[in-house]
Amino acid sequence: MKIVVIGATGHVGGYLVPRLVRAGHEVVAVTRGASEPYHSDPAWNRVERVFLDREAGDAAGTFAGAVAGLGADVVVDMVCFTPESASQLVEALRGRVELLVHCGTIWVHGPSAEVPITEDVARTPFGEYGTGKAAIEELLLREARRPGGLRSVILHPGHITGPGWPMINPQGNLDLSVWEALATGGEVLLPNSGLETVHHVHADDVAQAFERAIARQAEAAGNSFHVVSERAITLRGFATAIARHYCQEPNLRFVPFDELRTLIPADSAEASFQHASRSHSVSIERARRVLGYAPRFTTLEAVLDGLAWLRAEGRVDLPA
Helix, strand or coil: CEEEEECCCCCCHHHHHHHHHHCCCEEEEEECCCCCCCCCCHHHHHCEEEECCHHHHHHHCCHHHHHHCCCCCEEEECCCCCHHHHHHHHHHHCCCCCEEEEECCHHHCCCCCCCCECCCCCCCCCCHHHHHHHHHHHHHHHHHCCCCCCCEEEEEECEEECCCCCCCCCCCCCCHHHHHHHHHCCEEEEECCCCCEECEEEHHHHHHHHHHHHHCHHHHCCEEEEECCCCCEEHHHHHHHHHHHCCCCCEEEEECHHHHHHHCCHHHHHHHHHHHHHCCCECCHHHHHHHCCCCCCCHHHHHHHHHHHHHHCCCCCCCC
16 A cells, blocks of 8 residues: 555654555655654665645645645554644545544543543543544544545554653653662652553554554544553552662652652653643553554563663663
């Protein structure tokens, strides 16, 4: 098939595009500029590159038509964040492509109630990102289920990790010094009792799910799927595992969240609140059953792969 990937050089696209090429597909990578993929691979030499500015194109009403004009069988959309942008793409692709595969997020769910969270549980999203993605999913599934509508699949990754970008740490934010403190026996503050959960996934496992959704589109169309590691992890368990990986006993101090806000930088505190207040732990049973999804990395393995990259890039000072 001819597959167009929008946002192709990002964290997931860097793994997905080579997978699609090796599977024999013709791949067109759509990006805003000539950025290099997060994950290099010789397969990129066989990929057509097309440069389109989505924000400007959406404002002018030209982006969706330009994508439709590429003549794809399947379009993979990694970077759609508003229902308005999704609606433009649907209108342009309807009747012209076989399938649209959209990258959502587990943040379509609000705070956890019963766990693991399934795709069909009642949702209480909050925040612009989560509510926007939930609205996009509703739009796409409604379209997919009506006669003559554009078929679509929505995949909801957890906290994407692996080489290429900092990942959510056991404090629930992106502060790189937290990793260094855990690796050297330094004190790390955790909110409340540290029993809130985060649910990571390696970028290549997300790419695996996208590839499988395309290969099994007849079964997958009209559905959404969680894409995470086998199990979520508590902040306390996460911190302990990282410290012991570096042969340290964790030096943790638990403080009420309101106090934590006063003790760490404001941006880190806000990120910690956003993650801890959701405390996601989601099910992959539907993705396993319908797509054959089988994550290769546990949460800890995915994070350690990302830490190895951060160390090699000189972003963190960690023991070998």
